[in-house]
Amino acid sequence: MTSDRSDLGNQALSKVAEIGITSQLDAVENIDVDIRTDPVKLIQGKVDSVVISGQGLVMKQDLRMENITVSIDPVSINPLSAILGNIEFTHPSDAEAIMVLTQADLNRAFSSDYMQTKLHGLKIEMDGQPVTIDVQHATIDLPGENKLVIAGDFTIREQPELKKISATAIPAVEADGNRIALEILAAEGQGLNLRLVMAMFEQLIALLDMRNFNIPGMSFQLHKLEAQAGKLVIHAKAQVAQIPSM
Known part of the structure; x- marks a missing residue:
């Protein structure tokens, strides 16, 4: 009977967490939160573990993740807040995340x-002259071997002729862990121009800024990147202060 009550309590807490996280996303295909504790520990505000896993999460700027797993160390929570549907940690907890x-x-x-x-409207210099570039179409390819390829069709407003450009780069982690x-x-x-290449890559870097992945109560910092074939x-390292509530 105690085990049944524990399972029901875990399921109830987990469901509250799932609803809270879903409410912070633009879209989600599936989210699963597994909170492990027992009634006695819950009264004391202790949780053994929290594992969050999700598929098809759409974040800011239409940025979609195929899947994410966040594993949180044993934490202490405010039991009264948890009963009211707000899973708030008494101290921020460290977590590991894979996206x-x-x-x-x-x-x-x-x-x-x-x-x-x-x-559109990228301002760069070409042949010593300021020009305005419109990238009409850009694609990203992940061929494997830790490489990333970006290709684009662009026009120069001052010379409206469609041109093509592509570049290969190796991604790494900036020192601040955000970009x-x-x-x-x-x-x-x-019309190859390295300033145009850098301007296109800069937009990709801004898109993948880890602050775009944050949701209320959870912040992430890059730890390691792997550019594998197709993905x-x-x-990331994470700091979790609470599971978002609705």
């Missing part, structure tokens, strides 16, 4: 209305 973004996820975000506004860094290995195209795997 997977597929090549399709990155291209979906890169073709969003938000990113299209960022890729990725990209080391350009090669670039080619018509980008992000290993």
Whole structure:
């Protein structure tokens, strides 16, 4: 009977957490929260573990994650708040997170209305002259071997002729843990200009800023990146102060 009560309590807490997280996302295909404790520990405000896993989470700027897993260390919570549906930790807890973004996820975000506004009206210098660039279409390819390829069709407003450009880079982690860094290995195209390549990569870097993945009560910092064939795997450290409530 005690085990049954414990399971029911865990399920109730987990369901509250799932509803809270879902309310903070633009869209979600599936979210599962597994909270482990027992009635005595819950009264004392102790939780043995929390594991959050989700598929198809859409964050800010139409940024979709194929899946995410967040594993949180044993924590102490405010039991009265938990009863009222607000799972609030008494102290921020460390957590480990793994996020997977597929090549399709990155291209979906890169073709969003938000990113299209960022890729139009880019101001750069070409041959010593200031020009305005409109990137008409951009794609991201993840061929594996920790490489990332970006390709785009663009026009120069001062010379309205469609041109193509592509570049290959290796992603790494910036020192602050918020943004990725990209080391350009090669670039080619018509009217090739490294400033244009950097301008396009800068938009990708801004899109993948870890602050775009934060939700109320949870913040993430990059720890390691893996550009695998067809997907980008992000290993992150997390600070969790609470499970979001509705």
